[in-house]
Amino acid sequence: MPVYFYWGDDDYQISQAVKKLIDTHVDPMWRDFNYVKIHATVDLEVMDGLNQAVTSPFGMGNRLTWLADTAIAQRCSESLLAELERTFNHLPVDSYILFTASNKPDGRAKSTKLLQKYAQILEFSLIPPWKTDAIAQLVKQAATEIDLKLSSDAVDLLVDAIGNDTRRLTMELQKLQLSHYGQTKPLTAKEIAPLVQASAHNSLQLASAIRTSNISQALTLVAELLRNNEVGLRICATLVGQFRTWLWIKLMQESGERDDKAIADAAEIGNPKRVYFLKQEVQGLNSQKLMRSLSILLRLEAELKHGKDETATLQTAIIELCQAMAK
Template identity: 80%
Template sequence: MPVYFYWGDDDYQINQAVKSLIDNHVDPMWRDFNYAKINAAGDLEVMDGLNQAATAPFGTGDRLTWLADTAIAQKCSEALLAELERTFKHLPTNSYILFTATNKPDGRAKSTKLIQKYAQVLEFSLIPPWKIDAIAQLVKQSAAVMNLKITADGIDLLVDAIGNDSRRLNMELQKLQLFHGQKAAAISAKEIATLVQASAHNSLQLASAIRSANTSQALSLTAELLRNNEVGLRICATLVGQVRTWLWIRLMQEAGVRDDKEIADAAEIGNPKRVYFLKQEVQGLSSQKLMRSLSILLQLEGDLKHGKDETATLQTAMIELCQAMTR
C-alpha cells in the first residue's frame, strides 16, 4: 500500500517507523531527489506534497514524501479532499506518501474515511504512565527483539526507572546489550541498577506530591524530571490526565454514584478495580479544588506552548497547584 498515516504522541517510535520506510524504499544514492519532508500544517503545503508524491522517482529506488504534522484527519476542505482522492488513485507504483499527526483521526471526517480506504493507518501513542502492566509488556517485547533475557525483578526496575519513555528504553536496552554480550544468564535487577539510573520519580509521583500539597517535594520532582530530559508539555499532559481522572471520581462520588463500573465508564478507566484505589487518593479533595487545579494546568499548557521559560513556568505552576489543594 503506497499511502501511510501514522499518528500518536510517541515521537521516537514514529521517527523509528519513518526511518524504516526510508531505508526500505529510498536508494541512498538518490535520496536528495526522491525523499522530501514537508511541514504540512496548511492546505497549500499538503497540495505541494501531493504534487511531489505524484511525480515518478529519479534513478533507482522509490520516492517517499513525508507530510508531517498534518491536520487533514481533523479538518479538510472539499477542494483538498478531492485532490487527496485523485492523488491516492493515481500514485505511481514506486512513489509512497506518508502523513504523520499527533491527534487521533476524527472518525466522522470524510478525509478520515478516505485515509482508511487507501492508507495503512498505525497508532504510535505513549502508554499512560499509570499502566504499569502495559509498560512492563513493552519492556519485555523490546528486550526480546534485542535477544536480551531479563529477570522479573529486572523488568520491574526498568519500568520504575524509565516509565513510558520509549526512546530511553531503547537506549538503556542497547547499553545492557553491550554490557551483557552473549551471556546465557538473564540480567538481574542488581546488574541493571549499576548501569541504569533507577530514578522512580515520574510525573505520577509529582501528581501525588501536588495532591498532598507538598510544595518542596513537587518542586524537587519537577527539577529531577527536567534533569532527566522530560519534556514540560509531557509532564503537563500527565498531570492533566491524572487530575481529570480524580475530578471525575470526585464528581461521581458527590453525585451519589457508588457502582465502581459506572464510575470507571464515566472516567474512561479501563480497569474498574482501579477505582477503589482512586477513591482513596481523592479523599479530602473537593471537586472545586480539582477544578481549580485543572484550570492552572490548562494555563500551564498554554504558557508552555507559547514558548515561556520551561523551568520557571513549571515551578510557578507547581506552587500554585499545591496552594490550590489547601484552599
C-alpha cells in the same frame, strides 16, 4: 498499500517507522533522487508533495514522498480533497506517499474517510506515564524483539527509571544487551541497577509529593523536570491522570464499593491488583480535596495553553495544590 498515515506524539517511534519505510522502499544509491521530506503545513506544500509523489522514480528502487506535520486529517479544502483523491488513484506502482501528524485524525472529516479508504493508518502515541501496566508491557515487548530476557523486578525497575520515554528505553535495552551478551538467564533488577540511571525524576513522583503536601520536595521535582526539558503541559497531563485515578478510588470507597475489580473498571486500571496500593495512597484524603485539586490542574492547563510563563505558572499551581491537600 502505497499510502501511509502515521499520527501521534511519540516522535521517536514515528522516526523509527519512517526509517523502516525508507529502508524498505528506497534504494540507498538513489536516495537523493527518490526520497523527499516536505513540511506540509499549508495546502500549497501538500500540493507540491502530491505532485512529486505522482512522478515515477529515477533509476533503481521506489520513490517515497514524506509530507510531515500535515493537518489534512483535521481540515482540508474541497480543492485539496479532490487533488488527494486524484493522486491516490494515479500513484505509480513504484511510488509511495507518507503523511505524518501529531493529532488524531478527525473521524468526521471527508479527508479522514478518504485516508481510511486508501491509506494504512498507524498510531504512535506515548503511553500516559500513570499507565505503568502498559509501559511494563512495552518494556517486555521491546526486550523480546532484541532477544533480551528480563525478570519481573528488572521490568519494574525500567518502568520506574524510564517511564514512557521510548527513545531512552531503546538505548537502555541496547546497553543491557551489549553488557550482558551471551547470558541466558533473565537479568534481575540487581544486575541492571548499576547500568540504568534510576534517578530520573518523573511527574508521578511529583504527584506523590503533592499528595503528601510536601511543598519543598514538589518544587524541587518540578524544577528538575523542567531542567530535563519536560514540557509543562505534559507534566500537567500526568498530574491530571493521577489525581483523576485517586479521585475514582476515593469515590468508589466512599460509595461503599469493596470489589477491587469493580473499582479497577471504574478507574480504568488495567491490573486490579494495583487497586490495593492506590487505596493505601488515598488514605487520609477525601473526594472533596481531590476534586479541588483537579479544578486547580484544569486551570493550570488553561494558563499554560494561553502561553503564561511555564516555570512561574507551574510553581504557583504546585504550591496551591500542596496547600489544598493539607487542608
